Amino acid sequence: MKIHFIWAAWEKLYRLNYNIPPMGILRVAGMTPPDIDAVFTDEMVSEVDRNSDADIIAISFLTPAAPHAYQLADHFRANGKYVVLGGTHTTLMPEEAGKHADTVVIGEAEGIWEDFISDFCSGRPHPSYRSPHLPDLGNLASVRRSLLPKRVYPYSNPVLYGIESMELSRGCTSNCAYCLVPSTQGPVFRNRPMEDVCREFDAVSRTDGILFFTDNNLLGNWTFTRPALEALVPHRKDWIGLMAPEDAARDPVRLELLLESGLCGIYGTVFAITGNEPPSVIEIRKRNLRRLIEAGVVVIATFALGWDDHDQTVFERTVGFCLEAGLTVPEFIINTPFPGSRLFRQYRAQNRLISTDWSLYNGNHAVFRPARMSAGRLEEGYHACYDLFYRSVDRDKALFDGFRDRVLNAMIRARRKQKETYDPPGH
């Protein structure tokens, strides 16, 4: 028997050519008994074989990839394949996904993927599998990294430099209106046992790639993150994490540990700029960002546009903030009410949703009616932010084709410099 695991592409990241391995589906591959053949296609980096000889096609996807994933699923079913859909969007919209699948896997797969495999092998698979509770993260199946083609994840190539992803925990105690984590992973932090974390640190430290922590709120879970990072220090491993950059810089003691453990890049949202903040608050926020940049951290700061207190002046003010803070690779996105989020429910209740074409839910389109400008003006302003900030270069080239190299090379340079100049306490 053979399973073809597919991580379905969505337009924006595909154009970025971002070679971050999708860990969730690779961990599902790791839960699969070893006597079952497995192949994997990450559509972000390679074409899927539509003539796959696998018995089961297992597709995982995010919301903007949903229309494409459904088209793939329909194609494979028409060719007699058994199709399983899972991942974030399937979890949020299981009935919709079920129209394109033989089986849907709802929620985290630990415990239920093994049930599906067993039922399939005995000829009685169910149309849906849902775990009755959020799984414990002890003894997680290994991420099946052996399925990653070296050609597209060139960890050993110091020029191209790959990224190795890993998680410490799941869930989040905050309840941000736009976020899917509370509804998909639960409203509390579930941590992996520290011995499992350390074992994985040993494994990933043998590769050359930058480590990417996929945890959505590393700093919010600091009582667990702190000892984990302390354990990472001896590995001298460069890492990138998702966090609000300003939060990373605010506490000097915490920043010191972040740097000592190898922090070289942050990808995260900068709190929305409303125009109502006192100048002193704006100055503190800029100073926090500068502190990170001066410490050698590449800050890929995301600015969401289109909040209800944003008027047409927000675009120029946001770009001005980026320039004055010294940011080099800001990302601008249009606020997006993903299905399953509080924001989606709010806009739907207010009759403000313009479209539920999920392919538009990628941060490039205004899919709702903003409060203080038209949707068209919001999209124009979003593009204007890129034009204003990246005015000296072709925007698409700078941001999409060249984004990866620009960011990664900058991280490598920054990290080298940091290693040369940073003198950790006690050394």
Ligand code: SF4
């Ligand atoms: S945006 Fe971050 S802090 Fe807010 S709920 Fe999501 S993971 Fe938690």
